[in-house]
Amino acid sequence: MDLSGKRIAVIGGTGKLGGALAGRFARAGLSVVIGSRSADGARAQAEAIGHDTKGFDNATAAATGDVVVLAVPYAAQDATIDTIAPHLSGKLLIDTSVPLQPPAVMRVQLPPEGSAAVRLQARLGEAVTVISAFHNVAAHKLATGEDVDCDVLVFGNEKGARGAGIALAQAAGLRGLHGGALANSAAAEALTSVLIFLNKAYAVDGAGIRITGTLNESAI
Amino acid sequence: MDLSGKRIAVIGGTGKLGGALAGRFARAGLSVVIGSRSADGARAQAEAIGHDTKGFDNATAAATGDVVVLAVPYAAQDATIDTIAPHLSGKLLIDTSVPLQPPAVMRVQLPPEGSAAVRLQARLGEAVTVISAFHNVAAHKLATGEDVDCDVLVFGNEKGARGAGIALAQAAGLRGLHGGALANSAAAEALTSVLIFLNKAYAVDGAGIRITGTLNESAI
Numbered sequence: 001m002d003l004s005g006k007r008i009a010v011i012g013g014t015g016k017l018g019g020a021l022a023g024r025f026a027r028a029g030l031s032v033v034i035g036s037r038s039a040d041g042a043r044a045q046a047e048a049i050g051h052d053t054k055g056f057d058n059a060t061a062a063a064t065g066d067v068v069v070l071a072v073p074y075a076a077q078d079a080t081i082d083t084i085a086p087h088l089s090g091k092l093l094i095d096t097s098v099p100l101q102p103p104a105v106m107r108v109q110l111p112p113e114g115s116a117a118v119r120l121q122a123r124l125g126e127a128v129t130v131i132s133a134f135h136n137v138a139a140h141k142l143a144t145g146e147d148v149d150c151d152v153l154v155f156g157n158e159k160g161a162r163g164a165g166i167a168l169a170q171a172a173g174l175r176g177l178h179g180g181a182l183a184n185s186a187a188a189e190a191l192t193s194v195l196i197f198l199n200k201a202y203a204v205d206g207a208g209i210r211i212t213g214t215l216n217e218s219a220i
Numbered sequence: 221m222d223l224s225g226k227r228i229a230v231i232g233g234t235g236k237l238g239g240a241l242a243g244r245f246a247r248a249g250l251s252v253v254i255g256s257r258s259a260d261g262a263r264a265q266a267e268a269i270g271h272d273t274k275g276f277d278n279a280t281a282a283a284t285g286d287v288v289v290l291a292v293p294y295a296a297q298d299a300t301i302d303t304i305a306p307h308l309s310g311k312l313l314i315d316t317s318v319p320l321q322p323p324a325v326m327r328v329q330l331p332p333e334g335s336a337a338v339r340l341q342a343r344l345g346e347a348v349t350v351i352s353a354f355h356n357v358a359a360h361k362l363a364t365g366e367d368v369d370c371d372v373l374v375f376g377n378e379k380g381a382r383g384a385g386i387a388l389a390q391a392a393g394l395r396g397l398h399g400g401a402l403a404n405s406a407a408a409e410a411l412t413s414v415l416i417f418l419n420k421a422y423a424v425d426g427a428g429i430r431i432t433g434t435l436n437e438s439a440i
Binding site (some may be wrong): 065106107108109110115116129149150153177178179180181183185186187188190191193194195198199201202203204205206207208209210212213214215216217219220 | 240273288326327328330333335369370373375397398399400401403404406408410411413414415417418419421422423424425426427428429430431432434435436439440
């Protein structure tokens with residue numbers, strides 16, 4: 001999917017992951033708007049990023065965006081969706097949610113629907129196309145300009161929609177890979193708890209994952 | 221955990237994964253017994269492996285082993301457990317099961333219990349210590365002597381028990397890593413469907429995973 005000319009709205013764009021993604025997207029030349037509960041906070045973050053980034057409250061940002069990236073903590077997802085759902089019809093939503101349930105964040109606790117992404121798609125209905133991505137990337141590493149040694153698995157039921165997620169991963173300087181159906185999001189969502197465990201157990205500064213093997217990009 | 225002097229029983233040792241693991245364990249100098257539904261088949265496989273490997277029916281192999289590796293297809297797990305459960309009390313069971321539900325093997329379909337490993341532990345009760353490992357390794361690559369570019373995440377509720385899984389991964393020539401609680405097995409089990417998707421989508425000969433970041437082995 002060609003993202004040129006499309007506005008990318010990052011909901012939760014003042015958070016760690018959202019802010020880091022928004023900054024990388026903007027520096028890659030994409031048109032970015034930041035959403036936050038506080039419009040003032042969003043404007044300040046947008047100014048800090050520069051590159052003509054704009055900041056609004058979450059609802060206005062969602063209404064302004066052509067493609068919407070959801071980057072709020074899982075616990076805030078329901079309330080955020082209440083706010084932005086009226087502005088998502090016909091759009092592509094890229095969910096970055098990992099269903100962590102503090103305090104046991106090192107333990108996989110997937111929702112009854114199987115994954116946060118499938119739960120979100122069910123909640124939003126067919127008028128919104130949900131894909132998911134960016135579950136395994138350490139936000140603090142994304143926030144710097146450094147190379148991040150992590151692949152981005154992109155899940156969704158439509159190949160074309162997944163392509164938009166892959167294009168965003170590339171814009172963020174990461175390798176994006178088709179990971180299959182939205183139900184497969186469970187794998188990357190669950191893996192994040194494993195990575196948090198690895199960070200603690202092995203004193204790692206932001207473990208990530210790489211898919212190994214020779215991938216033929218032209219096969220897809 | 222020191223595996224020297226312990227007998228490793230590989231249940232389903234005539235299958236692709238079981239046979240490959242048994243061969244690597246035996247060549248690493250471990251004492252290996254192979255179990256299969258057919259004692260004749262197990263004996264033939266054991267002779268092919270050599271290194272004093274023995275072959276028995278599954279029940280006898282489980283009774284003979286000090287550590288039991290379960291490497292049967294998920295669909296055969298219940299019937300196999302019926303056969304070997306009487307011989308598992310007080311032992312360590314290493315489950316390699318991935319809950320694939322053909323024909324949709326590229327789609328994550330975790331069981332209601334959250335993972336195959338948690339389901340198995342619930343079925344066997346506290347007298348058996350279940351850990352899980354080897355979910356993401358391509359069996360046809362393991363079957364050769366080649367280096368396999370894949371980490372083995374080991375899950376279990378006891379660190380010492382996970383250590384046995386890590387020792388077995390090392391014996392098989394792979395890097396084994398503590399992946400946390402048995403519930404976290406969901407991540408690696410789900411990831412296998414993603415890897416099968418990647419193999420098809422990108423024409424990969426056995427995709428695997430690597431954990432990135434600088435892991436401090438002495439921290440654990």
